[in-house]
Amino acid sequence: MKRGRILAIKWGMNPNSSSLGVDVTFLLVGATALAMATPLIGALLRWRKAPVDPAK
Amino acid sequence: MIGAILDRLRSARGMRRARLEAFGAIVHLAWPRSLVFVDRVMARRVTRVAGEPAIWQGSEPAVGERVLSAPLEAHLQITNRCGAGCQGCYTGASPDGAPGEWGLAEWKRALDELAAAGVFHVALGGGESASVPWLGELADHARARGIVPNLTTSGLEGLDALVAIAGRFGQINVSLDGLGPTYAAVRGFDGFARADEAIRRLRAVKREVGINVVVTRHNFAELPELFAYAKQRRLSEVELLRFKPSGRGAAAYRDLRCTDEQHRAFLPTVLAATKRHRVRVKVDCSYTPMLAHHSPDRALLAELAVYGCTGGDFLVGAKADGRLTACSFMASPPERPRVTELRSYWERSDAFGAFRTWRTAQEPCASCDYHELCRGGCKVVSAHVTGDASAPDPECPRVQAHRPRVHLPVL
Numbered sequence A: 001m002k003r004g005r006i007l008a009i010k011w012g013m014n015p016n017s018s019s020l021g022v023d024v025t026f027l028l029v030g031a032t033a034l035a036m037a038t039p040l041i042g043a044l045l046r047w048r049k050a051p052v053d054p055a056k
Numbered sequence B: 001m002i003g004a005i006l007d008r009l010r011s012a013r014g015m016r017r018a019r020l021e022a023f024g025a026i027v028h029l030a031w032p033r034s035l036v037f038v039d040r041v042m043a044r045r046v047t048r049v050a051g052e053p054a055i056w057q058g059s060e061p062a063v064g065e066r067v068l069s070a071p072l073e074a075h076l077q078i079t080n081r082c083g084a085g086c087q088g089c090y091t092g093a094s095p096d097g098a099p100g101e102w103g104l105a106e107w108k109r110a111l112d113e114l115a116a117a118g119v120f121h122v123a124l125g126g127g128e129s130a131s132v133p134w135l136g137e138l139a140d141h142a143r144a145r146g147i148v149p150n151l152t153t154s155g156l157e158g159l160d161a162l163v164a165i166a167g168r169f170g171q172i173n174v175s176l177d178g179l180g181p182t183y184a185a186v187r188g189f190d191g192f193a194r195a196d197e198a199i200r201r202l203r204a205v206k207r208e209v210g211i212n213v214v215v216t217r218h219n220f221a222e223l224p225e226l227f228a229y230a231k232q233r234r235l236s237e238v239e240l241l242r243f244k245p246s247g248r249g250a251a252a253y254r255d256l257r258c259t260d261e262q263h264r265a266f267l268p269t270v271l272a273a274t275k276r277h278r279v280r281v282k283v284d285c286s287y288t289p290m291l292a293h294h295s296p297d298r299a300l301l302a303e304l305a306v307y308g309c310t311g312g313d314f315l316v317g318a319k320a321d322g323r324l325t326a327c328s329f330m331a332s333p334p335e336r337p338r339v340t341e342l343r344s345y346w347e348r349s350d351a352f353g354a355f356r357t358w359r360t361a362q363e364p365c366a367s368c369d370y371h372e373l374c375r376g377g378c379k380v381v382s383a384h385v386t387g388d389a390s391a392p393d394p395e396c397p398r399v400q401a402h403r404p405r406v407h408l409p410v411l
């Protein structure tokens, strides 16, 4: 069975009411750190299915 | 430690939501705080999707290839009232506010519409949003609709009331454009001590407090000190915003905009400060050309959802009278629908003008390796400097190298 892929992770929440803020801290540590974080996020996602909202 | 993590995971479990997209889905995780973009196969495994959703008909596009089904976040200018009078204020806020400002009932209806569209977060701003007496009730309404409310404040007004309701927000950032006299050089008055007090009092009651720094030529050299300050105050992040020629900022642009050398040095300066002081850093969408200048790994940028001008796609704004705008910095024509009509306007082929037509780019954007991410840079700066919002961002180092005759205000 195909496992599927995480395509992107946008970290944090943006309080700035004028433009979109993105966390670039990972640019410091590079792709390796993100590659380590991604499976953990994948495990969290599979832990409990999220309700889909709104129904499409 | 492990027990605390498990507690946070358990309490965040009920707060996850997902929204289907043509590429798959976006899942909102309350902890760790993130929006996770997954493909269709994974969406089937991690969401309660049933059957074959209409949005998945046809081929599976990449993220960014098509406009999202709704914005990720909406920026609501809940008032344009503010007594501070900052010289570069991008909304031109004043003590009288804007004509036709909405009240609580209208903004609640706006949140209902945003929730129905599937928006995940709102950023409430102003004017001075903390001076609005119904701010807490609006935040509660957002939570009740499954939307996380976040807030930006100057910290100069309404602090007592804000401290009492700080827990209702996801993230609160205080605008702090410099330390001591630099604050006055950027804003035109000395408000540092009051902003600092707001930061200390908010941080005493809430972990997720950061600073928003509008980067100008006057405070650029002070960025490392601002990171040190954030570390000292135990803040969760520093968010860096490029100066935009909007509102009163249009007149102040030539005096406050960063120099081209500063723009080229932006990324290494910021990453060095982050590394040294171990504070998380966010940069706003208009900085993508300054990141691209250093040729970072494109795949990594995409995995971090680092996009450039995604107004009218990833984000949307609403003026104090509810008029929709692709981005809060952009003026909104009088005939523009209100945010309560977001879903119908979103689907229109002419929605948001140049923000949706970025693929038909001029050179050097058309041949730029980062164009799919950057989308031509900041349209607010392009419109102000060139008169054409769809023109390549004139402050982008690559654009400057390509067209040396683009004359920015003399520095």
Ligand code: SF4
Pocket (backbone or CB within 6 Å): A018, A019, A020, B284, B285, B286, B308, B309, B310, B311, B326, B327, B328, B329, B377, B378, B379, B380, B381
């Ligand atoms: S015009 Fe585009 S890049 Fe500039 S602030 Fe708005 S959304 Fe961001």
Ligand code: SF4
Pocket (backbone or CB within 6 Å): B288, B289, B292, B293, B308, B364, B365, B366, B368, B369, B370, B371, B374, B375, B376, B377, B392, B393, B396, B397, B398, B399
């Ligand atoms: S050339 Fe255009 S697309 Fe490339 S980084 Fe500059 S503004 Fe962005």
